[in-house]
Amino acid sequence: xxxxxxLGICALGVVLGAVTPIAEESIASPAAAAKPAPQTAAEIxxxxxxxxxxxxxxxxxxxxxxxxxxDRTISAKSWQxxxxxxxxxxxxxxxxxxxKMLKLGDQLWTYAPDTDRTILISGHLLRQSVMGSxxxxxxxxxxxxxxxxxxxxxxxEEILNGRPAWVLELTAKKDDIAxxxxxxxxxxxxxxALKENLYAKSGALLKTxxxxxxxxxxxxxxxxxxxxxxxxxxxGDGTSVVIESLEFNDNLPETLFSxxxxxx
Numbered sequence: 001x002x003x004x005x006x007l008g009i010c011a012l013g014v015v016l017g018a019v020t021p022i023a024e025e026s027i028a029s030p031a032a033a034a035k036p037a038p039q040t041a042a043e044i045x046x047x048x049x050x051x052x053x054x055x056x057x058x059x060x061x062x063x064x065x066x067x068x069x070x071d072r073t074i075s076a077k078s079w080q081x082x083x084x085x086x087x088x089x090x091x092x093x094x095x096x097x098x099x100k101m102l103k104l105g106d107q108l109w110t111y112a113p114d115t116d117r118t119i120l121i122s123g124h125l126l127r128q129s130v131m132g133s134x135x136x137x138x139x140x141x142x143x144x145x146x147x148x149x150x151x152x153x154x155x156x157e158e159i160l161n162g163r164p165a166w167v168l169e170l171t172a173k174k175d176d177i178a179x180x181x182x183x184x185x186x187x188x189x190x191x192x193a194l195k196e197n198l199y200a201k202s203g204a205l206l207k208t209x210x211x212x213x214x215x216x217x218x219x220x221x222x223x224x225x226x227x228x229x230x231x232x233x234x235x236g237d238g239t240s241v242v243i244e245s246l247e248f249n250d251n252l253p254e255t256l257f258s259x260x261x262x263x264x
Contacts, residue, residue: 041152190221
């Protein structure tokens with residue numbers, strides 16, 4: 001879900017400057033026509049958005065929370081349409097099975113089968129952790145179109161896990177964005193962010209994201225395995241997210257994206 005979600009979800013952390021190539025796979029990936037090389041940071045940012053966003057997708061994912069007392073894995077299936085709406089159902093373990101989340105624009109609801117209650121997540125609740133992970137509900141609610149939220153500048157180039165990458169510095173265009181600054185390491189060939197640091201307005205590091213494996217689906221390069229870490233958490237070793245399967249589909253049923261679907 002992740003917002004676009006997926007926005008894609010154990011894997012080893014990526015080490016900046018390492019020489020081991022990132023694992024990759026290809027799923028139904030016809031050759032794509034080459035596009036002109038981008039000339040500016042804004043063009044790179046647009047290529048990232050074009051690569052990962054779509055009018056509809058279906059994903060099955062697993063999320064492993066590496067806590068102080070051990071690991072806990074949750075699996076889920078997510079449907080996303082028109083970038084702004086998503087529906088997620090948790091499949092395992094038994095304790096979480098049947099829990100559902102519905103995002104429609106800027107509203108988010110959760111449904112718990114054990115209490116048979118639907119709750120609107122808003123206000124301070126958005127800062128809470130999703131299922132005890134390093135991801136928050138606020139992460140899910142942010143507009144996924146980076147170009148809408150940030151101005152971009154190229155601050156350098158580096159080799160990240162054997163891949164030439166631009167280092168992009170993103171600064172927020174608005175005050176009400178969760179992360180005032182982002183630092184992205186962008187694969188120069190595939191236009192996918194391989195590493196990301198997220199900062200508060202004060203400059204404090206809030207979260208990190210490392211991509212450990214990538215996949216190509218219908219000509220698009222996407223993250224397959226990621227490690228999220230909340231820099232403010234004192235315990236645990238982050239949250240791994242692995243995309244088990246992903247399908248682009250812009251013909252999803254309208255009834256799925258309704259509050260009634262939460263209780264079905």
